Amino acid sequence: MNKVLRNSFYRNLILDIIKSDQCYILSIPEIQQILKNQGYSPNKTTIYREIKKLVSLGFLVEVFDLQDVVKYEFAFKKHHHHFICLKCKKIIPLKCFNENNFLEEFFQSIEKNYDISVNIDSLDLKGYCTQCKPD
Numbered sequence: 525m526n527k528v529l530r531n532s533f534y535r536n537l538i539l540d541i542i543k544s545d546q547c548y549i550l551s552i553p554e555i556q557q558i559l560k561n562q563g564y565s566p567n568k569t570t571i572y573r574e575i576k577k578l579v580s581l582g583f584l585v586e587v588f589d590l591q592d593v594v595k596y597e598f599a600f601k602k603h604h605h606h607f608i609c610l611k612c613k614k615i616i617p618l619k620c621f622n623e624n625n626f627l628e629e630f631f632q633s634i635e636k637n638y639d640i641s642v643n644i645d646s647l648d649l650k651g652y653c654t655q656c657k658p659d
């Protein structure tokens with residue numbers, strides 16, 4: 525019984541951390557570090573298990589960075605693209621990117637001209653974030 529309570533305690537804590545992070549996308553070591561800073565010390569297995577549970581419940585989705593390291597993002601309902609910083613590897617969700625469908629129109633014209641099917645879902649923008657971009 526104690527075990528169950530403790531697990532759901534971390535589950536809620538992890539969800540709160542990911543929801544409150546300005547980028548909403550964190551790896552397991554990053555989550556572990558934040559928990560540590562808050563004075564908690566769950567082992568990696570506990571964090572991993574709770575995250576898997578949150579993914580299966582539909583609260584989190586898996587996101588892969590440039591090195592294919594898995595990170596976890598709060599499951600936004602709205603479709604969006606990601607920006608990945610080439611230097612610090614931070615992933616930023618671009619939440620308002622699709623408002624005017626400009627990108628869809630652009631890819632539709634490419635699909636038509638080349639007779640190909642573009643997977644827009646897997647499109648990530650890459651570059652340098654505010655902290656990393658050269659002056």
Ligand SMILES: [Zn+2]
Pocket residue numbers: 609610611612613614652653654655656657
């Ligand atoms: Zn950066």
Ligand SMILES: [Zn+2]
Pocket residue numbers: 587597604605606617
């Ligand atoms: Zn996302």
